[in-house]
Amino acid sequence: MVSRKTNESMRLIVATFVGVVFGFFIGVSFPTFSLTKLNLSSSTLTTTDFKYTKHTKLSPSSSTHVQHPIGNNGTSANVTLKKIWVSSNPRGAERLPPGIVRAESDLYLRRLWGKPSEDLTSTPKYLVTFTVGYDQRKNIDAAVKKFSGNFTILLFHYDGRTTEWDEFEWSKQAIHVSVRRQTKWWYAKRFLHPDIVAPYDYIFIWDEDLGVEHFKAEKYIKLVRKHGLEISQPGLEPNKTLTWQMTRRRRDLEVHKETEEKPGRCNHPHLPPCAAFVEIMAPVFSRDAWRCVWHMIQNDLVHGWGLDFALRKCVEPAHERIGVIDSQWIVHQSVPSLRNQGEAQDGKTAWQGVRERCKKEWIIFQKRLSRAERAYFKQVNSTSH
Structure with a gap:
């Protein structure tokens, strides 16, 4: 009888252990199993929490690894999102692929209908x-x-x-x-x-x-x-x-x-x-x-x-x-049509005020240009010695 009780105890222990292990594997595999069987549409699973890290400059080879919730076979998959940084692009467009950049425009009138190419x-x-x-x-x-x-x-x-x-x-x-x-x-x-x-x-x-x-x-x-x-x-x-x-x-x-x-x-x-x-x-x-x-x-x-x-x-x-x-x-x-677009001030007529500003602007422009040129040549001379 002692031997029989011992065998029954061992069987109980083994059964319990096997049940725990089996339950563990069932629990781990349950989410994948349930999503596959229920055949949910991908639109219900598109919300992903991405952390955004502000950066000022990236090399063209920079990339970030993100775990997407659904792969092609219904399992999780690792997706590599490559970062774009093209320093030769116009300022502000460095994150765009060069093939999409349109740095110039035009004044040609376009239709609201039909093919753009036509x-x-x-x-x-x-x-x-x-x-x-x-x-x-x-x-x-x-x-x-x-x-x-x-x-x-x-x-x-x-x-x-x-x-x-x-x-x-x-x-x-x-x-x-x-x-x-x-x-x-x-x-x-x-x-x-x-x-x-x-x-x-x-x-x-x-x-x-x-x-x-x-x-x-x-x-x-x-x-x-x-x-x-x-x-x-x-x-x-x-x-x-x-x-x-x-x-x-x-x-x-x-x-x-x-x-x-x-x-x-x-x-x-x-x-x-x-x-x-x-x-x-x-x-x-x-x-x-x-x-x-x-x-x-x-x-x-x-x-x-x-x-x-x-x-x-x-x-x-x-x-x-x-x-x-x-x-x-x-x-x-x-x-003198544009001159008459001014306003009379301080005892001066509209056109007199406009004419006076014209002369002031000429003096201001000459001074700015002269100062800018002197500053440039000064810098060039200082760096060449």
Whole structure:
């Protein structure tokens, strides 16, 4: 009997041990078993708790291992999430694969329907902008008609009136930007970034008071290319408002790049205003020249006075790459429309206040440019010794 009780005790111990082990394995395998059998949709299992670690720079080979709750066979799986960091990408886009980065844009109009690849029936090669008020609509209408379908038309409205321009058929295809009481250089700095106007070979940034009876845009472009000009303007028909001899139309020339000025105005025959000089009323920039000029435009100096004397810094050699097209000429009508957008203050009329600020901005720009150049050369000299 003692032997029988001993055997029964051993069997009980063994059975208990086997039951515990079997239960353990059942418990461990139960979640996988139940999910597989119930065939739950993956949408109910997509919530995963990821910890985000802020980083400032990663190498292209950086990666993070994350355990995803469901593998292809219904089991847990380790997934490697590679991190992207491409230092050659534009600033702020380093985390994107280069193949998706689009650093440049355009001003081409797109449809709201159909295939994107079929949106554009034409891609204009040139851009012309006018800063306008509605009172000058007839003058602008005449000017726009001098530009072919090869040009994108962009109007900057300083008087806030845009819908009225739809009386002109071309206006319905033009781009209109309306901000009250601003100058064309204010608009240019904010809406003509080089990466936005990159598709255009040449950019015209013109005033509204230009007579264009003797001007043809396509012929102008041909002459610009022929003479290798990066910055140019049409010749001005001489009148009482002509300020500089450089921009005066020469009747016997196709193009000129230098002139003789009044005594004391020119420090060197290759420097403004005797050469490497155009005025800011009707400048035309190549794509490359505009990229430099845009960066030189000051954010707070809106009238652009003094800019024409500094344009030469954006092309080399400036006295050969900046010129005036004489055979395609215009008339400066000197309509003081923008000056009247000012406000009378301290006993000064609206136009007097605007004129005074123009002169102040010229002085400020000259000082800034001079200080910046001195600081640069000082740094270069200190590092070279």
